[in-house]
Amino acid sequence: MQDSSVTFIGLGAMGEPMASSVLRSGVALTVYNRSRERAAPLAAAGAKVADSVAAAVTPGGVVITMLANDAALLDVTLGGSGVADRLGAGGLHISMSTVSPETSRHLAAEHAKRGSLWLSAPVFGRPEAAAAQKLWICQSGTAEAKARAKPLLEAMGQAIHDFGEEPGAANVVKLSGNFLILSAVEAMAEALTLAEKSGIDRQALAGFLGQTIFNCPIYQNYGRILAAQTYEPAGFKLELGMKDVRLVRDAAESATVPMPLADLLHARLLTSLAKGRGQLDWTAIEMVSAEDAGKRA
Amino acid sequence: MQDSSVTFIGLGAMGEPMASSVLRSGVALTVYNRSRERAAPLAAAGAKVADSVAAAVTPGGVVITMLANDAALLDVTLGGSGVADRLGAGGLHISMSTVSPETSRHLAAEHAKRGSLWLSAPVFGRPEAAAAQKLWICQSGTAEAKARAKPLLEAMGQAIHDFGEEPGAANVVKLSGNFLILSAVEAMAEALTLAEKSGIDRQALAGFLGQTIFNCPIYQNYGRILAAQTYEPAGFKLELGMKDVRLVRDAAESATVPMPLADLLHARLLTSLAKGRGQLDWTAIEMVSAEDAGKRA
Amino acid sequence: MQDSSVTFIGLGAMGEPMASSVLRSGVALTVYNRSRERAAPLAAAGAKVADSVAAAVTPGGVVITMLANDAALLDVTLGGSGVADRLGAGGLHISMSTVSPETSRHLAAEHAKRGSLWLSAPVFGRPEAAAAQKLWICQSGTAEAKARAKPLLEAMGQAIHDFGEEPGAANVVKLSGNFLILSAVEAMAEALTLAEKSGIDRQALAGFLGQTIFNCPIYQNYGRILAAQTYEPAGFKLELGMKDVRLVRDAAESATVPMPLADLLHARLLTSLAKGRGQLDWTAIEMVSAEDAGKRA
Amino acid sequence: MQDSSVTFIGLGAMGEPMASSVLRSGVALTVYNRSRERAAPLAAAGAKVADSVAAAVTPGGVVITMLANDAALLDVTLGGSGVADRLGAGGLHISMSTVSPETSRHLAAEHAKRGSLWLSAPVFGRPEAAAAQKLWICQSGTAEAKARAKPLLEAMGQAIHDFGEEPGAANVVKLSGNFLILSAVEAMAEALTLAEKSGIDRQALAGFLGQTIFNCPIYQNYGRILAAQTYEPAGFKLELGMKDVRLVRDAAESATVPMPLADLLHARLLTSLAKGRGQLDWTAIEMVSAEDAGKRA
Structure with a gap:
């Protein structure tokens, strides 16, 4: 099953070109960034821009996050009207930020409680590599999460390297x-x-x-x-x-x-x-x- | 001017294949090693085997050394009947061992006193690379020393990288x-x-x-x-x-x-x-x- | 003003002899420890033993804490029915545990919000020194807190060294x-x-x-x-x-x-x-x- | 046996007050220092000032050295007309400089070859302590060397601590x-x-x-x-x-x-x-x- 609509949260120096790659792959993309102006180029290229995390996330859908640090990821995911609660049963959260293995383990468990999947998928590469779909992606998580994330990760990277089931491993x-x-x-x-x-x-x-x-x-x-x-x-x-x-x-x-x-x-x-x-x-x-x-x- | 006869001292894991490369390049090679059995393959391939440092060195000729450490190099060069005195005016000593810059500076000065040239030319590469003439060679010393050493170094390495005149620089x-x-x-x-x-x-x-x-x-x-x-x-x-x-x-x-x-x-x-x-x-x-x-x- | 009744929380290897010193100085002492058996010698010597933090603390009184780490201190102080809320206006919390300056700053502010005083007063010395009233005590906090804590600290230590007003300094x-x-x-x-x-x-x-x-x-x-x-x-x-x-x-x-x-x-x-x-x-x-x-x- | 005449070599910030202590103890002292002006106060107090190491040393006598480093000690001891050869059979060299254990081992062996004794006896203390005969002295060497050096060391230090026979131990x-x-x-x-x-x-x-x-x-x-x-x-x-x-x-x-x-x-x-x-x-x-x-x- 390929997801026809996807949400991308975090449009920094890396997130913006990564979201752009996903968009180019033909996926209907909704994007969200705290400072909205970062979303302009994506909007021009056809992305839908949401005003809040809650508005950006589709229950049961797929959310990709690329945020600055653990605190930002925890806040976006578990804060009021956050990703975890909105996504709910049947959802998938692909976390691509550089965060601690502990945060990944914690959030994987929080998603599991709500019936949604978690995939840790941090990346190597500079913004230019992101723009050229040349990132190297490391992943760890459940087989189900990996299968569903695959076409999206392939849209962003030149290779996906697998490190097993443990959510913190890729981190x-x-x-x-x-x-x-x-x-x-x-x-x-x-x-x-x-x-x-x-x-x-x-x-x-x-x-x-x-x-x-x-x-x-x-x-x-x-x-x-x-x-x-x-x-x-x-x-x-x-x-x-x-x-x-x-x-x-x-x-x-x-x-x-x-x-x-x-x-x-x-x-x-x-x-x-x-x-x-x-x-x-x-x-x-x-x-x-x-x-x-x-x-x- | 290409030297028609050359001496190689030190036939260890690296020295032996390096000497072999020089021999294959068509140079008439005399070799010396403290334990003589290491010289057998080279002798079989046409090298002349000397019984002592003194006998190995031709006054005014070229000596290549590839020895275990500073002490061995100092001993072979400055000890009784050593390379420096034997080589004398018009000679060239190409030192390829991994030694201190200080030792190179000292020996360069000792050779200069006797009217002979010194070239520091340590190498990067494993024995397999030495056997395949694929070493990377760093050199430093006088222009005259470099010019004369060039064909010999090219016989051993895939590239010569120059680091100027100061004898210790290559080290x-x-x-x-x-x-x-x-x-x-x-x-x-x-x-x-x-x-x-x-x-x-x-x-x-x-x-x-x-x-x-x-x-x-x-x-x-x-x-x-x-x-x-x-x-x-x-x-x-x-x-x-x-x-x-x-x-x-x-x-x-x-x-x-x-x-x-x-x-x-x-x-x-x-x-x-x-x-x-x-x-x-x-x-x-x-x-x-x-x-x-x-x-x- | 000398406080006639005081609460001591944390009766470990250090806390027990420290509480004992306070008791010997003539103060009516209420003690609390998570595992009650540690309180037996103090009870025998005349201390009142409380069953909970809440029961141990007198509103507006003095609480001395000597706990294992930041987490324990934060829990006892800010957890449900904790020291901070129970102590309320007019109280004094003398914190003698080895904790981070950050925790002290945070708890000093929490007490200030509730109208109570905070004194950081960690100690140097082994259990034997504690038993002999020979501890060295470092303090930092407000002048008012220091004045009120003075007789109690003197009952426990051989000297009090002052490091100013900033709550984290003594830590x-x-x-x-x-x-x-x-x-x-x-x-x-x-x-x-x-x-x-x-x-x-x-x-x-x-x-x-x-x-x-x-x-x-x-x-x-x-x-x-x-x-x-x-x-x-x-x-x-x-x-x-x-x-x-x-x-x-x-x-x-x-x-x-x-x-x-x-x-x-x-x-x-x-x-x-x-x-x-x-x-x-x-x-x-x-x-x-x-x-x-x-x-x- | 107490030595009636003794030589002290090296009158730096430490050596000068140490020699002064020896002199005050009643020993007839000959002193030597590379720059002669350092010897003036000792000369005024009755020491004989020598013009060279050779002139300072009495064959079979006692020499105390307090020099800047290993090189200085090696030079004074083994250089031409040095302490070792001059002292000869029956002599004692008390080495108080901060030098390597290796140098002590080497020099102890050189003295042994010549029939003289060696004692390593470095000191702790500032120049003021040296002036007040309050140095702490560590020694290692043969029992015979220690026995003969004892009154001299007692004239300089408040205590002698023994570290056995191995010459390098005290260093x-x-x-x-x-x-x-x-x-x-x-x-x-x-x-x-x-x-x-x-x-x-x-x-x-x-x-x-x-x-x-x-x-x-x-x-x-x-x-x-x-x-x-x-x-x-x-x-x-x-x-x-x-x-x-x-x-x-x-x-x-x-x-x-x-x-x-x-x-x-x-x-x-x-x-x-x-x-x-x-x-x-x-x-x-x-x-x-x-x-x-x-x-x-």
Whole structure:
């Protein structure tokens, strides 16, 4: 069964192009965003714009959410006139935000109580990838939820990677991925500082790495940014990176897994926030490495 | 000018296939190794086997060294009847070992005193890559040294990356690369431990990462090893990894560059050595993550 | 004005001797504890034992709480028939538990809404010190609250140290103190492992330190425990130490203060919990140092 | 047997008052220092001033050395016309400098070859303590060396603590002590930064700690400095602290003992050196904590 009408809530830098992909796939789409102006391009392309969460959701239908953090997702889902109660029996909630596994487990249970399905389906990719339907999607949840979500996820991503039934699993994978990316950034930052103070050209080192042992986009793109030390405009804001590393640490503590590298990243991010860099790109943690080595006084 | 006769010293797991590549390129090769039996395959392929360093080196000729560590290189080069004195005026020493930038600077100066050239040319790649002439080579030194070494390096590697005139620069690049690789290992180790204790299949997570955001050999190959937790036989021994991270820390201290991630890697390696794992693959630092999380009691 | 009748809630290892001190000072004391048997010695000494929080609290009176954690304090204070509502106008709540500054700020505001006073007054000292009226008490809150609490605090402690008006300040001091103590434990643990593996007697080193540069009880008492490596019975359980370090990290993140040493302690504690050591004394974090050095396989 | 004539080499901030104590005890003292002017007060008090190490040392006599580092001690002892050869059979070398255990082991063996005794006897205490004969002395070496050194050590210190026969043991104890002191500094630095950003007076917190749970000189004196954030003039220069922590890390690596807290201290010191603070007091590592929290921009 393919759902003929679908609701998309959360039209931020990622949500807007994702909703656009769904719309282009031929689905009748209703959208909702707290600040309504974000919905204009979608409206122009044929989406129906709702004035409230309650008005946006069809009982028994499908809701996709792409929100800023756990608090926003919990509020939209369980708050007054929220998604969970409106969706009710027979509904499906596809949660694509980067949130904690705990929140997913909690909301999956709340939906189950009401007879509706839950699918955790966070994504990897920048806004450009979202616009090009090139996201990588991780999913976890019930087989029934996955089957029903499939055509919608295929409209947004280039591949769907499955991590089983446990609702929080896909969230752990998403958090792990962001942890790995920022770890690579920290490693490059330290190496570039060492290289520069040893008289080596930053671009030369970053270029070499991206062409040889680390010939993949993360090292190539972030390597270029780190070599140039240009952290504006932000592709992904440092303060959002902090939110994600905080979620990693929370998940690690819940699972009783010491992660000293996550602690190091957290310290770098917290130092960066203390220095007023929350709006820079998250690769700006490099500035701490440089400063600790006596550069950029 | 192409050198018609060349000496290769150090026929270990890397040196032997590298010497073999030089031999195949048509150069008349003399080889030397402390334990002579390592030279047998090269002798069978036409190399001349020398009984001592002194006998191996032709005054004014070219010597390539691929040795285990700084001490071995210093001994072979400056010890009695060593490379430096034998080579003398007009010679070229291509040093391909992973050693400290300080050792390279020191030996470059010693060769200069004697009228011979020095080229630092460490490599990236496993023995299989060496056998297939697919190494990545970093070089730094004088233009004259580079010009003369070029055909020999091309016989061994798929590409030569230049890092300027300063003799230690290529060594810093090599050390940085190994630091980055082991940083990626540590990050994957922590993420896989978190994933496993969260009920996620290790292979599934490693496979996903290698196919998506980290689609490069380091993450794919090491990800496979880390997911399977099989650390024998060693591709690169942990005790050699320790040597390299020690050199990274020494270089960082010399350059006054704090590298907290290098300190973390050092602690992982030292713990591993204390537990008797020096002969395992260096990815076995993962076992510390697992143990700290209460696995593999 | 001295309060002639007072309520004490929470009769754990610390609360019981503290309540006993108050009782001995001549105050008519009503006590409450979730498991009633803990109240027996106090009842025998003349205290009135209440069956519920509601029954224990006198409107407009004084309540002292000494509870296990933030959740317990929040529940007793704001839960149904809780302290805040029962106490009402004219009351005073002296909170002596180790809780977060945030909880204190929140509860101070809740009491203010109801016209009652709040005093944060956490303590340092072991149960023996509590029994001997030798606790060190840190306080923060309004002048009015301090004046009224004074005779009660004097009945329990050897000194009252004032940290101003802000309700959370005394909690930050208490958390800082526990952070400093566990930092000293970690430092001694690492030094003793180094000493032992260098052939030095653990007792000799610990004894020397406690007699010379660190001649204070923390180093003397914990030094003795760490030298002997005997972590049972627990003077202060490791799982409670984890709770406190978690509160330190939360406070640090709220105040945007990177604390890498707190991160290290957290990792030690989390490793210890993963290995099933939550019921041992918190000095048992030493076992991780020893194991990482290849001891106690 | 008491030695009637003794040589003291190294008249720095510590050595000068130590030599003065020996002189006051009635021993005929010959002194030597690289820059001769440091010897003037001792000459005025009756010491004989030598022009060279060779002239200062009496064959078969006693030499006490108090030098800046391993290199200086090795040079004075084993260099041309050095202590070891001059002292010869029947001599005793009491080494009081803060050096590596490895250097002590090496020099003990060199003296043994020549038939002379070696005693490692590093000290704890500031110059004021040295002037007042209040140093704490740690010793390790042969029983014969200890017996002969006893009256001299008693002339300098308030107590002698014995750590057995192994020459390096006393050095490990000295390094451990300095590691513990700087660990306490780091812990206080982090706590004071947290306190200040939480609105708490730095002096109030430092004063409280020094009067209660940490009522010992290290916390009292360093707490006062850290609260005031005044790092000049230096009581003990940061660059010397770096030397000591480097020796701790070397000893830890030799003994295969991971010491993550030593790594943290090293990073703090290296950052401080990179920022040009080598001449400040070593407590100035606090500035990194403050800066990372956005203070002292």
